Amino acid sequence: NAGVTQTPKFQVLKTGQSMTLQCAQDMNHEYMSWYRQDPGMGLRLIHYSVGAGITDQGEVPNGYNVSRSTTEDFPLRLLSAAPSQTSVYFCASSYSKGRTEAFFGQGTRLTVV
Amino acid sequence: GDSVTQMEGPVTLSEEAFLTINCTYTATGYPSLFWYVQYPGEGLQLLLKATKADDKGSNKGFEATYRKETTSFHLEKGSVQVSDSAVYFCALRRTGGGNKLTFGTGTQLKVEL
Numbered sequence: 001n002a003g004v005t006q007t008p009k010f011q012v013l014k015t016g017q018s019m020t021l022q023c024a025q026d027m028n029h030e031y032m033s034w035y036r037q038d039p040g041m042g043l044r045l046i047h048y049s050v051g052a053g054i055t056d057q058g059e060v061p062n063g064y065n066v067s068r069s070t071t072e073d074f075p076l077r078l079l080s081a082a083p084s085q086t087s088v089y090f091c092a093s094s095y096s097k098g099r100t101e102a103f104f105g106q107g108t109r110l111t112v113v
Numbered sequence: 114g115d116s117v118t119q120m121e122g123p124v125t126l127s128e129e130a131f132l133t134i135n136c137t138y139t140a141t142g143y144p145s146l147f148w149y150v151q152y153p154g155e156g157l158q159l160l161l162k163a164t165k166a167d168d169k170g171s172n173k174g175f176e177a178t179y180r181k182e183t184t185s186f187h188l189e190k191g192s193v194q195v196s197d198s199a200v201y202f203c204a205l206r207r208t209g210g211g212n213k214l215t216f217g218t219g220t221q222l223k224v225e226l
Contacts, residue, residue, distance in 0.1 A: 004156075031212040042117075042202060042216040043157075050212075058213070090156055094212050101147070102214060104156035 002026050006091050006105035013081040013112045021076040021108050023091030029103075030096040032074040036060065036087040037107070043090065049074055050096055081112045115140045119203050119217035126193055126224050134188040134220045136177075136203035144205040146170075146179055146186040147214070151200040160188075160201070193224045 007022045025032065033048035045058030049068040063085060065077040074093075078085060088109050094102040120135040138144065145164045149157040161170030166181035175190045186203060203217040 006156075033212070033214075035216075040218055042218040043214075044216075045213055048213065092157075092214075096212060101159040101162065102212065104149075104158070106154075106156040 004091055004093055004103050004105040006089075006108050008108060009106065010109050011111070013078070013110065015081060015083060015112060017081050018077070018079050019081065021078075021089055021091075021110075023074045023076065023105060024072050025074075025091075025093040025103070026072065027093060027103065028071060029093035030071070031102075032068065032091065032093045033058070033102075034064070034066065034074070034076045035090045035092065036085075037090060038087050046076065046089075078110075081110075083112045086110060086112045115144070115205060115207055115215040117203050117205055117215055117217035119201075119220050121218075121220070122200075123221040123223055126222070128195055128224055128226055129192045130224075132188070132190040132193045132197075132222065134201055134203075134222070136186045136188065136217060138184050138186065138203075138205050140205055140207050140215075142208040143181075144207045146177070147204045147206070148175070148177055148186070148188050149202040149204060149216075151202065151219070153199070157202065193222070195224045195226060198222055198224050 004025045034046040035043040047066040049055045091105040092102040116139045147162045148160040150160045161172040163170040163179035169178045200219045204214045
């Protein structure tokens with residue numbers, strides 16, 4: 001059982017470059033989300049989705065786009081990377097109903113130079 | 114808005130010492146409360162949870178009790194091991210707030226022989 005899979009694990013970008021962080025889950029979870037983790041700030045919600053075709057903004061959405069064309073996949077796009085987006089990114093998924101836990105991927109460490 | 118406050122780290126303990134990591138929260142209604150653990154180089158894993166007042170979550174020797182009167186969910190372990198060295202995050206999920214998690218800033222624990 002793979003759970004939540006994120007790729008890549010590490011990435012270095014130059015300012016202004018674009019890239020997509022991939023996230024896939026095989027648990028048929030309706031809810032998926034992206035967080036960024038920064039020192040001293042915990043995890044902050046970037047975007048989330050309650051099902052295929054439905055996305056919404058979290059606490060820190062600027063500079064990021066998402067889409068959800070299938071239940072399994074929830075990619076995060078950086079259109080024009082900035083040094084302020086240097087962070088560790090985590091994807092998470094869970095069932096929408098009931099008080100169920102969230103499952104996290106192993107993270108993507110992104111450095112923008 | 115919702116918030117979670119954790120004690121600042123890092124916390125350094127000797128093996129077999131008693132551990133307490135304080136967590137208090139602010140939220141409307143009756144949130145569910147969680148402790149997640151992040152081992153070096155890995156994603157977050159659910160350690161324990163409590164979904165209503167006076168519930169006690171427990172796992173791997175760790176315990177936390179949902180105290181609504183003090184809005185707290187302190188993590189405790191009677192005898193820590195070197196393998197418990199990790200970052201611990203307290204989090205809440207508000208009732209009616211979908212599956213959005215609000216995290217504390219994390220507390221790094223280092224256990225030495």
